Amino acid sequence: MPSPVGHALAAVAIGWVASGPAGPDLVRRSVLIAALGIAPDLDLLIGRHSMETHSVGAALLAGVAATAMRLPLASTRLRIFLTATLAWATHAILDSFGADTSEPFGVMMFWPFSREHVLFEPFFDPISRRWWLDGFVRNNLMAAVWEVVILGPLAVVSWLVTQRNSRRNV
Numbered sequence: 001m002p003s004p005v006g007h008a009l010a011a012v013a014i015g016w017v018a019s020g021p022a023g024p025d026l027v028r029r030s031v032l033i034a035a036l037g038i039a040p041d042l043d044l045l046i047g048r049h050s051m052e053t054h055s056v057g058a059a060l061l062a063g064v065a066a067t068a069m070r071l072p073l074a075s076t077r078l079r080i081f082l083t084a085t086l087a088w089a090t091h092a093i094l095d096s097f098g099a100d101t102s103e104p105f106g107v108m109m110f111w112p113f114s115r116e117h118v119l120f121e122p123f124f125d126p127i128s129r130r131w132w133l134d135g136f137v138r139n140n141l142m143a144a145v146w147e148v149v150i151l152g153p154l155a156v157v158s159w160l161v162t163q164r165n166s167r168r169n170v
Helices: 004-019 026-046 056-068 077-096 136-168
Strands: none
Touching (some): 004 026, 026 056
16 A cells, blocks of 8 residues: 555645646645545544545545535635545545555445455555564655655646646636
8 A cells, every 4th residue: 555655646646636726825735635635544543444434435525524614725616525535536546556465455445335345456565554574664665755756747747737727827
């Protein structure tokens, strides 16, 4: 499964485009979008990792909640909903392409329509939470670097598109 670095990068890459032109609140917006991309892993605290929070249903609920709370993600309710939903959904998508080392393998991506776990061919290296093992720092660091190499350019392109669109709206 990817690291928080990879999840944040994927979320901002899609979130910047979905939220519309950049404004003076771009940093705050970026932090909120990154947090939405990382948030599904809060299920680790309740022992339900890769279950309901890693799904289409949870992404839609996050979008509805963000819209109801009028999170400062975008200028319209529709863009708030899209930004929050897509940022949350990137988490399950990335995890479905991650090397999973614990059962049940994969993520419950299509909940509430299905409780089956989905796992595709691993593209991202696993992130270990076993801090006491040899190689913990090195392996996690290398996995995060790989995520930056893959997802960083997507985030840069997204940022450039967002900046270009904001100049058009001035």
